[in-house]
Amino acid sequence: MAADFDTLADHLREHGHKLTQPRRAILKTLVAASKPLSPAEIQARGQAFCADLGLVTVYRTLEIMADVGIVRPVHVVDGCHGYVLATPGHTHHVICERCNVVVEIAGCELGGFLERVAQRTGYTITGHWLEISGICADCQQHDDTQ
Amino acid sequence: MAADFDTLADHLREHGHKLTQPRRAILKTLVAASKPLSPAEIQARGQAFCADLGLVTVYRTLEIMADVGIVRPVHVVDGCHGYVLATPGHTHHVICERCNVVVEIAGCELGGFLERVAQRTGYTITGHWLEISGICADCQQHDDTQ
DNA sequence: GTCTTAAATGAAAGTCTTTTTCAGTTGCAG
DNA sequence: CTGCAACTGAAAAAGACTTTCATTTAAGAC
Numbered sequence: 001m002a003a004d005f006d007t008l009a010d011h012l013r014e015h016g017h018k019l020t021q022p023r024r025a026i027l028k029t030l031v032a033a034s035k036p037l038s039p040a041e042i043q044a045r046g047q048a049f050c051a052d053l054g055l056v057t058v059y060r061t062l063e064i065m066a067d068v069g070i071v072r073p074v075h076v077v078d079g080c081h082g083y084v085l086a087t088p089g090h091t092h093h094v095i096c097e098r099c100n101v102v103v104e105i106a107g108c109e110l111g112g113f114l115e116r117v118a119q120r121t122g123y124t125i126t127g128h129w130l131e132i133s134g135i136c137a138d139c140q141q142h143d144d145t146q
Numbered sequence: 147m148a149a150d151f152d153t154l155a156d157h158l159r160e161h162g163h164k165l166t167q168p169r170r171a172i173l174k175t176l177v178a179a180s181k182p183l184s185p186a187e188i189q190a191r192g193q194a195f196c197a198d199l200g201l202v203t204v205y206r207t208l209e210i211m212a213d214v215g216i217v218r219p220v221h222v223v224d225g226c227h228g229y230v231l232a233t234p235g236h237t238h239h240v241i242c243e244r245c246n247v248v249v250e251i252a253g254c255e256l257g258g259f260l261e262r263v264a265q266r267t268g269y270t271i272t273g274h275w276l277e278i279s280g281i282c283a284d285c286q287q288h289d290d291t292q
Numbered sequence: 293g294t295c296t297t298a299a300a301t302g303a304a305a306g307t308c309t310t311t312t313t314c315a316g317t318t319g320c321a322g
Numbered sequence: 323c324t325g326c327a328a329c330t331g332a333a334a335a336a337g338a339c340t341t342t343c344a345t346t347t348a349a350g351a352c
Contacts, residue, residue: 018299020348021347021348023300040338054302056301056339056341059340075275094271096269105263110259116255121240121249123282124281125240125279127279127280129277131275132260132263132269132271133273134269134272140270167330169329184309186309201310203330205309205310205311227309
């Protein structure tokens with residue numbers, strides 16, 4: 001994830017949003033995270049940076065950040081509404097089933113497939129949502145040693 | 147969707163679940179639906195078949211049906227937790243943005259792509275989740291006439 | 293620097309969704 | 323038929339998310 005705090009903060013400002021202490025805290029939390037965090041988790045971790053960070057603010061800030069494209073919601077089969085930083089452009093995620101670590105895959109190779117779908121169904125395709133689950137290299141090793 | 151009530155009902159029984167009136171009602175509702183329904187919608191529609199169908203039962207039954215593979219949860223970007231009937235085997239969904247009608251796509255052409263992902267990331271891929279959004283033929287026509 | 297103001301904040305209350313508990317009911321095997 | 327485990331709905335509880343509102347704060351103007 002090639003996303004550093006300053007770039008993302010600027011991005012927020014460029015869209016006319018203030019860079020407040022709570023927002024800094026949320027952004028720092030997300031930059032430091034390697035897996036999707038729920039709003040409650042973001043609040044808990046973010047309080048390290050902004051002691052009285054409220055949950056309401058987390059919700060509001062995530063909404064803004066998602067609008068601006070800094071953050072991306074992740075829906076997984078067994079639970080919804082995690083958030084991870086989004087790198088610019090179209091990407092997909094691979095999520096480890098064991099430890100929830102997320103790897104982003106740049107680029108999207110679904111173009112041809114989507115065209116065939118359009119032909120077959122008569123739909124105009126406007127978007128898609130792909131999440132891949134698996135087991136990351138680390139967790140595979142732990143398996144071996146047990 | 148090549149899913150008729152009797153086949154699905156048998157499927158439930160084969161997994162050791164009773165076929166009760168509330169469950170019949172839920173199944174009929176889903177068979178009749180052409181778009182994902184939320185638990186609350188399923189309750190409302192299902193009461194046509196079973197007058198005092200409770201919401202709690204809908205939640206419990208959906209969980210069972212999802213386990214058994216009769217039903218599939220649908221997560222869309224702006225809201226979660228719709229449910230549609232699942233046809234056996236691996237399929238993906240195309241959902242109309244306007245009217246929420248769902249078309250299933252049999253077969254999955256992501257094999258090659260997933261292999262490349264596995265190589266690039268070191269993950270063992272265990273599953274994936276693809277939902278495609280678009281505008282269905284009907285809704286496109288309505289657009290034209292407006 | 294300091295002032296001003298619109299934007300942003302946290303707490304509290306409210307709403308909506310989902311789960312748990314429990315006493316009563318029902319499908320179905322024998 | 324009968325018995326019993328599975329299943330049910332109602333009520334209550336827990337949880338997730340939103341709204342409201344008085345106070346605070348960032349950031350541009352001076």
